[in-house]
Amino acid sequence: MFNFHEQVSLQNKSNDILTIGEILIDMISEDYDDNFECQAYNRFFGGSPSNIAINTKRLGIHSLVVSAVGADGLGDFLKSQLRKVHIDTKCIQKVDYSTSMVVVTKSQFTPVPIFYRGADYQIEYTSILEDAIKDSKIIHFSCWPISMPLSRRTIEKSIDTARKNNALVCFDPNYHPMLWPKGEDGIEYVKSFIGNADIVKPSEVDAERIFGQDHYENQVEKFLELGAKLVIMTLGQDGAIVSNGKETLKFHTLAKEVVDTTGAGDAFWSGFYTAIVKGHTIKEALELGFAVSAFKLRYTGAVVELPRLEKIKEIYSL
């Protein structure tokens, strides 16, 4: 039971947060391309768990990311970006598959991402990974690794190790049908996984993909029924609703200026994690999560130059 007015009790470990999941290239068109006239693309660091590792590091806590890249130039680029913010890359495995990529061509209509998955779902459960879990206060993972057999087994073992070592386990149910192998019921699998997590943070879109359309209060209830202990449901510009099963809080967005929504969810997670590591109560941590998200919304890109959490507190008078 998570009490909103209490701190989360975390073990004394050398690393604060370990994220497990996709690290990848976001290849994004420079301009709109509705008539095939834009041939220029730009290569960015990407993958939600990897973004969270960079964000939390910048906000002021210790982070590690577990993922896999190919033995290629794009994999080398991704590792170089982690080293730039002084994140140890010991948990980035090098495998015999191409570094994963998502291509997004901007469109006046709905831009449809194209997934090129290779290395990202080849994450093995290694002794380095096991040691990293034992040394971490919080374990965070996304839907990407559980969508494929090898990395799914790695996540299952990782959760087991995290539980035995009293880590906080958090899950981003960012289900997308394109991630799952054809013919497999990804939705059922995600549902069965929710009970493994202490905290889940679905967006409205995630919830709709998993449960179909419904009022957000009912959606939150469904996540609780499946075993999540704290459900943080983000509602875009309408803020968020958070429930621990007994009490439900509503949060308003702190964003006054919205330049780019990419990575806003990762920014929330990052502020929330940093705050609970720094000893804030859950309610304070939620507010700080929304503050970091609001800060990110003012800039373009999935990962922006976040200041330390203390600066965010000042900016948003928290």
Place this chain on the structure above:
Amino acid sequence: MFNFHEQVSLQNKSNDILTIGEILIDMISEDYDDNFECQAYNRFFGGSPSNIAINTKRLGIHSLVVSAVGADGLGDFLKSQLRKVHIDTKCIQKVDYSTSMVVVTKSQFTPVPIFYRGADYQIEYTSILEDAIKDSKIIHFSCWPISMPLSRRTIEKSIDTARKNNALVCFDPNYHPMLWPKGEDGIEYVKSFIGNADIVKPSEVDAERIFGQDHYENQVEKFLELGAKLVIMTLGQDGAIVSNGKETLKFHTLAKEVVDTTGAGDAFWSGFYTAIVKGHTIKEALELGFAVSAFKLRYTGAVVELPRLEKIKEIYSL
């Protein structure tokens, strides 16, 4: 038996050449990136059999390409490029996989291409494909489709139909180990396939990947022993050596100015095919193939604005 001083006897069909194989995006970095400082890439139309279809169309004969793209923006872009040169896209299948892509990051050292294969090897043997084969004088295919089970079966059936309809069958043995599923012996498979073709055109690099290092005359012999009837082995700036098993000719390069070697092999095939369709002897067609290749070498890009074959003849006084 191909006599160098005779024409190739081709059936009277409505389409001249049908190429089967990969259509894909070449995503190429704008600049060198040895220290991860170049984030700009450009999207190009690519895939050797598709390049040949465009080239031969521009040189003045009728061409079609058989391939598969994803139901995505990149697939739509590729089809739009074919339509631009008035190639019918009826043989481009739309499948439930991402449009294939090759990423090349320029490097002062050896640039290593990264393969992202999806749609390209999902080519099915359809009635549209069967009719197109029956209507074509020449069938050309590459190593890409034979590297994977579904498209390999499609190629096998296509060759069968081509034989029954007396089409000329040509194979580009552009073997690359990264194309083959891990654990499968691609080299053995390519060797076993060579006898299915009337004409093969290995480069020195192709031959070395398949047979190991050897003198080029020995390499040509190996292709003949495996059943190819005409072997055209290109030797880069050293020209080419061509053998019909009885007689061997040596050709010198016609290139005086080399700006970019990408697509030079496809340009050769294109000139050669166009010339045999237009009734030239094999020796003349080989010379015209090398002339088109020399023309292409003067410009940047895999597919350049080729003139009609008659213009090439004028330029190179052939």
